[in-house]
Amino acid sequence: MLLDASHLWKVYGEGDARVEALRDVCLSVEAGEFVAIMGPSGSGKSTLMNLLGCLDKPTRGTYRVEGEDVSRLSATDLAHRRNRTLGFVFQAFNLLPRTSALANVQLPMLYAGVPSKELERRARAALERVGLGDRLSHLPSELSGGQQQRVAIARAIVNRPKVILADEPTGNLDSKTSAQILELFQQLRDEGLTILYVTHEPDVAEYASRLVVVKDGRIAQDGPQTPKQAGPGVAA
Numbered sequence: 001m002l003l004d005a006s007h008l009w010k011v012y013g014e015g016d017a018r019v020e021a022l023r024d025v026c027l028s029v030e031a032g033e034f035v036a037i038m039g040p041s042g043s044g045k046s047t048l049m050n051l052l053g054c055l056d057k058p059t060r061g062t063y064r065v066e067g068e069d070v071s072r073l074s075a076t077d078l079a080h081r082r083n084r085t086l087g088f089v090f091q092a093f094n095l096l097p098r099t100s101a102l103a104n105v106q107l108p109m110l111y112a113g114v115p116s117k118e119l120e121r122r123a124r125a126a127l128e129r130v131g132l133g134d135r136l137s138h139l140p141s142e143l144s145g146g147q148q149q150r151v152a153i154a155r156a157i158v159n160r161p162k163v164i165l166a167d168e169p170t171g172n173l174d175s176k177t178s179a180q181i182l183e184l185f186q187q188l189r190d191e192g193l194t195i196l197y198v199t200h201e202p203d204v205a206e207y208a209s210r211l212v213v214v215k216d217g218r219i220a221q222d223g224p225q226t227p228k229q230a231g232p233g234v235a236a
Contacts, residue, residue, distance in 0.1 A: 001067070002162065002194055003029040003052060008061035010047050010217075021047040022058070023217040031162065034189045034227065035196045036208035044217040046167060049198045053165045054082045066162075083112050087156030089197075091168040093148045095140040095155075101127060102136040105155045112159050126154035130184060146177035153184065157193070164188065166197035170204055182207040186227070 010022040022044045029035055029052075039045040050056040051063060054070055063070055065085060070078060087108075095104050105123040114122065127133055130150040140148050149169060156164055166185070170178035186207060189195045199205050206228040213221035 001028050002031045002065070003027075004062075004064045004067075005048075005052065006062045006064075008048075008051060008058045008063060010044075010051065010056070011059040020217050022051070025061070025214075025217075025219055027052075027212065027219065027222070029163075029194060029196065031194055032189065032192065033194055033196075033210055034186065034208045035194075035210045035212060036205035037196060037198045037212045037214060038200060038202070038205045039214035040200055043214045045198050045200075045214040047217075048214060049165055049167055049196070052196065053086055053088060054078055083108065083159060085162050087159065087161040087164045089149070089152050089156050089164060089166040089169045091171040093140070093145075093152045093172075095148060095151060097140050100137050100139060101132060101143070101151045101154075104140070104151055105158050108155060108159045114159075122158055123154070126158040127151070129157070130154045144177075145173050146180060149173065149177075149181055150184065153181075153188075157188065161193070163194045163196065166195070168199060169197055170199070170201075178204065 005025060005027045008022055008025040009020065012019045012021060025048060037045045037048060051058055054065070057071060065081060070081060073081060102120065102123050105126050106119045109119050109122060124136060127136060130153050132147060132150055132154065135143060135147060143151065170181050173181065182204065185195050185197065205211055209224060209227045211221065211223065211225050212219060
Protein backbone atom coordinates (compact mmCIF):
# COMPACT_ATOMS: atom_id res chain seq x y z
CA MET A 1 0.00 0.00 0.00
CA LEU A 2 1.38 3.37 -0.99
CA LEU A 3 -0.51 5.49 1.57
CA ASP A 4 -2.27 4.02 4.60
CA ALA A 5 -4.03 6.16 7.21
CA SER A 6 -5.51 4.27 10.16
CA HIS A 7 -7.91 5.80 12.71
CA LEU A 8 -6.62 9.35 12.33
CA TRP A 9 -7.82 12.06 14.68
CA LYS A 10 -6.85 15.71 14.52
CA VAL A 11 -7.94 17.82 17.47
CA TYR A 12 -7.31 21.52 18.00
CA GLY A 13 -7.73 23.36 21.29
CA GLU A 14 -9.08 22.21 24.64
CA GLY A 15 -12.24 22.48 26.68
CA ASP A 16 -14.91 24.69 25.12
CA ALA A 17 -12.45 25.57 22.33
CA ARG A 18 -11.85 21.93 21.38
CA VAL A 19 -12.42 21.22 17.68
CA GLU A 20 -12.27 17.71 16.22
CA ALA A 21 -11.19 18.47 12.65
CA LEU A 22 -10.83 14.76 11.84
CA ARG A 23 -12.50 11.89 13.67
CA ASP A 24 -11.38 8.29 13.29
CA VAL A 25 -10.51 8.51 9.59
CA CYS A 26 -9.23 5.41 7.78
CA LEU A 27 -8.05 5.76 4.20
CA SER A 28 -5.75 3.66 2.01
CA VAL A 29 -4.48 4.65 -1.43
CA GLU A 30 -2.77 2.29 -3.85
CA ALA A 31 -0.20 3.32 -6.44
CA GLY A 32 -1.74 4.65 -9.64
CA GLU A 33 -5.04 5.78 -8.14
CA PHE A 34 -6.66 9.12 -8.97
CA VAL A 35 -8.60 10.20 -5.88
CA ALA A 36 -10.76 13.27 -5.36
CA ILE A 37 -11.34 14.30 -1.75
CA MET A 38 -14.50 16.39 -1.72
CA GLY A 39 -16.41 18.23 0.99
CA PRO A 40 -17.74 21.63 1.99
CA SER A 41 -15.68 24.26 3.80
CA GLY A 42 -14.88 23.11 7.31
CA SER A 43 -15.46 19.44 6.55
CA GLY A 44 -11.86 18.44 7.32
CA LYS A 45 -10.74 17.69 3.79
CA SER A 46 -7.79 20.11 3.82
CA THR A 47 -6.76 18.87 7.26
CA LEU A 48 -6.75 15.34 5.86
CA MET A 49 -4.67 16.47 2.88
CA ASN A 50 -2.12 18.09 5.21
CA LEU A 51 -1.76 14.83 7.13
CA LEU A 52 -1.46 12.75 3.96
CA GLY A 53 1.18 15.20 2.71
CA CYS A 54 3.20 14.90 5.93
CA LEU A 55 2.72 18.63 6.50
CA ASP A 56 1.12 17.97 9.89
CA LYS A 57 0.85 15.10 12.36
CA PRO A 58 -2.33 13.51 13.70
CA THR A 59 -3.38 13.82 17.32
CA ARG A 60 -4.02 10.07 17.31
CA GLY A 61 -3.78 7.29 14.77
CA THR A 62 -1.15 5.94 12.40
CA TYR A 63 -0.10 7.09 8.96
CA ARG A 64 2.25 5.05 6.81
CA VAL A 65 3.87 6.02 3.51
CA GLU A 66 5.19 2.97 1.63
CA GLY A 67 4.86 1.03 4.87
CA GLU A 68 6.86 3.53 6.94
CA ASP A 69 5.19 5.02 10.02
CA VAL A 70 5.92 8.71 9.48
CA SER A 71 5.24 9.58 13.13
CA ARG A 72 8.53 7.90 13.99
CA LEU A 73 10.55 10.13 11.66
CA SER A 74 12.60 13.09 12.76
CA ALA A 75 11.82 16.49 11.23
CA THR A 76 14.78 16.08 8.87
CA ASP A 77 13.79 12.57 7.79
CA LEU A 78 10.20 13.68 7.33
CA ALA A 79 11.32 16.52 5.07
CA HIS A 80 13.35 14.05 3.02
CA ARG A 81 10.35 11.73 2.75
CA ARG A 82 8.17 14.59 1.49
CA ASN A 83 10.80 15.70 -0.99
CA ARG A 84 11.40 12.32 -2.57
CA THR A 85 7.89 10.85 -2.47
CA LEU A 86 5.38 13.70 -2.58
CA GLY A 87 4.75 16.64 -4.89
CA PHE A 88 2.40 19.51 -4.03
CA VAL A 89 0.15 21.78 -6.08
CA PHE A 90 -1.81 24.60 -4.44
CA GLN A 91 -4.68 26.87 -5.43
CA ALA A 92 -2.54 30.01 -5.24
CA PHE A 93 0.31 28.56 -7.39
CA ASN A 94 2.94 29.73 -4.83
CA LEU A 95 5.50 30.74 -7.47
CA LEU A 96 8.33 33.15 -6.73
CA PRO A 97 7.18 36.32 -8.53
CA ARG A 98 10.57 37.62 -9.66
CA THR A 99 11.87 34.25 -10.79
CA SER A 100 11.52 32.64 -14.21
CA ALA A 101 9.43 29.56 -14.82
CA LEU A 102 12.62 27.54 -15.28
CA ALA A 103 14.11 28.74 -11.98
CA ASN A 104 10.84 28.15 -10.11
CA VAL A 105 10.81 24.54 -11.26
CA GLN A 106 14.44 24.05 -10.22
CA LEU A 107 13.78 24.93 -6.57
CA PRO A 108 12.71 21.45 -5.27
CA MET A 109 15.80 19.93 -6.87
CA LEU A 110 18.04 22.33 -4.96
CA TYR A 111 16.56 21.09 -1.69
CA ALA A 112 16.95 17.49 -2.88
CA GLY A 113 20.63 17.93 -3.71
CA VAL A 114 20.29 17.21 -7.43
CA PRO A 115 23.62 17.87 -9.19
CA SER A 116 23.82 21.35 -10.74
CA LYS A 117 24.38 19.96 -14.24
CA GLU A 118 20.98 18.21 -13.98
CA LEU A 119 18.96 21.19 -12.78
CA GLU A 120 18.24 22.92 -16.06
CA ARG A 121 17.81 19.73 -18.07
CA ARG A 122 15.23 18.27 -15.70
CA ALA A 123 13.41 21.57 -15.18
CA ARG A 124 13.23 22.13 -18.93
CA ALA A 125 11.88 18.59 -19.46
CA ALA A 126 9.22 19.09 -16.78
CA LEU A 127 8.05 22.36 -18.34
CA GLU A 128 7.97 20.77 -21.77
CA ARG A 129 5.89 17.93 -20.30
CA VAL A 130 3.20 20.39 -19.20
CA GLY A 131 3.22 22.28 -22.50
CA LEU A 132 5.38 25.25 -21.51
CA GLY A 133 8.60 24.56 -23.38
CA ASP A 134 8.33 28.00 -24.99
CA ARG A 135 7.82 29.86 -21.68
CA LEU A 136 11.01 28.93 -19.83
CA SER A 137 12.23 32.48 -19.21
CA HIS A 138 8.84 34.03 -18.46
CA LEU A 139 8.06 35.47 -15.03
CA PRO A 140 4.78 34.43 -13.35
CA SER A 141 3.32 37.89 -14.11
CA GLU A 142 3.88 37.21 -17.81
CA LEU A 143 1.85 33.98 -17.69
CA SER A 144 -1.88 33.30 -17.56
CA GLY A 145 -3.39 31.62 -14.51
CA GLY A 146 -3.48 28.26 -16.26
CA GLN A 147 0.12 28.61 -17.34
CA GLN A 148 1.17 29.50 -13.79
CA GLN A 149 -0.57 26.40 -12.48
CA ARG A 150 1.21 24.27 -15.07
CA VAL A 151 4.52 25.73 -13.88
CA ALA A 152 3.47 24.66 -10.38
CA ILE A 153 2.68 21.17 -11.67
CA ALA A 154 6.06 20.99 -13.41
CA ARG A 155 7.66 21.98 -10.10
CA ALA A 156 5.68 19.23 -8.34
CA ILE A 157 6.79 16.48 -10.76
CA VAL A 158 10.41 17.50 -11.32
CA ASN A 159 11.74 15.42 -8.40
CA ARG A 160 9.91 12.39 -9.83
CA PRO A 161 7.60 11.82 -6.85
CA LYS A 162 5.20 8.93 -6.54
CA VAL A 163 2.26 11.04 -5.35
CA ILE A 164 0.90 14.45 -6.33
CA LEU A 165 -1.28 16.14 -3.70
CA ALA A 166 -3.28 19.07 -5.04
CA ASP A 167 -5.36 21.35 -2.81
CA GLU A 168 -8.10 23.12 -4.84
CA PRO A 169 -5.74 23.28 -7.87
CA THR A 170 -8.38 24.79 -10.15
CA GLY A 171 -9.94 27.15 -7.60
CA ASN A 172 -8.53 30.28 -9.26
CA LEU A 173 -9.16 29.19 -12.85
CA ASP A 174 -12.02 29.49 -15.31
CA SER A 175 -13.91 26.35 -16.34
CA LYS A 176 -12.08 25.80 -19.64
CA THR A 177 -8.64 26.19 -18.08
CA SER A 178 -9.72 24.02 -15.13
CA ALA A 179 -10.62 21.22 -17.56
CA GLN A 180 -7.17 21.47 -19.18
CA ILE A 181 -5.45 21.19 -15.78
CA LEU A 182 -7.59 18.22 -14.76
CA GLU A 183 -6.88 16.51 -18.08
CA LEU A 184 -3.18 17.01 -17.42
CA PHE A 185 -3.58 15.30 -14.04
CA GLN A 186 -5.28 12.39 -15.79
CA GLN A 187 -2.38 12.09 -18.21
CA LEU A 188 0.13 12.11 -15.34
CA ARG A 189 -1.86 9.36 -13.65
CA ASP A 190 -1.74 7.35 -16.88
CA GLU A 191 2.06 7.74 -16.77
CA GLY A 192 2.18 6.13 -13.32
CA LEU A 193 1.73 8.94 -10.80
CA THR A 194 -0.78 8.68 -7.97
CA ILE A 195 -3.01 11.78 -7.81
CA LEU A 196 -4.97 13.07 -4.82
CA TYR A 197 -6.75 16.38 -4.99
CA VAL A 198 -9.06 18.31 -2.71
CA THR A 199 -12.09 20.09 -4.11
CA HIS A 200 -15.52 21.28 -3.08
CA GLU A 201 -16.82 21.24 -6.66
CA PRO A 202 -18.63 18.11 -7.95
CA ASP A 203 -17.76 18.86 -11.59
CA VAL A 204 -14.06 18.92 -10.69
CA ALA A 205 -14.34 15.66 -8.74
CA GLU A 206 -15.79 13.98 -11.85
CA TYR A 207 -12.30 13.65 -13.35
CA ALA A 208 -11.12 11.26 -10.62
CA SER A 209 -11.62 7.50 -10.67
CA ARG A 210 -12.31 7.38 -6.93
CA LEU A 211 -14.36 9.77 -4.83
CA VAL A 212 -13.88 10.30 -1.10
CA VAL A 213 -16.43 12.60 0.56
CA VAL A 214 -15.53 14.15 3.92
CA LYS A 215 -18.23 15.53 6.20
CA ASP A 216 -17.88 16.78 9.77
CA GLY A 217 -14.40 15.30 10.07
CA ARG A 218 -15.39 11.81 8.96
CA ILE A 219 -15.37 9.95 5.65
CA ALA A 220 -19.01 9.86 4.59
CA GLN A 221 -18.45 8.17 1.22
CA ASP A 222 -15.58 6.33 -0.44
CA GLY A 223 -15.83 4.44 -3.68
CA PRO A 224 -14.91 4.15 -7.36
CA GLN A 225 -16.55 6.18 -10.10
CA THR A 226 -16.34 6.40 -13.86
CA PRO A 227 -14.14 9.43 -14.52
CA LYS A 228 -14.97 12.12 -17.00
CA GLN A 229 -12.77 11.46 -19.99
CA ALA A 230 -9.89 13.78 -20.82
CA GLY A 231 -9.54 15.38 -24.20
CA PRO A 232 -6.78 14.57 -26.71
CA GLY A 233 -4.18 16.81 -25.08
CA VAL A 234 -3.36 19.85 -23.02
CA ALA A 235 -4.02 23.16 -24.70
CA ALA A 236 -1.42 25.91 -24.59
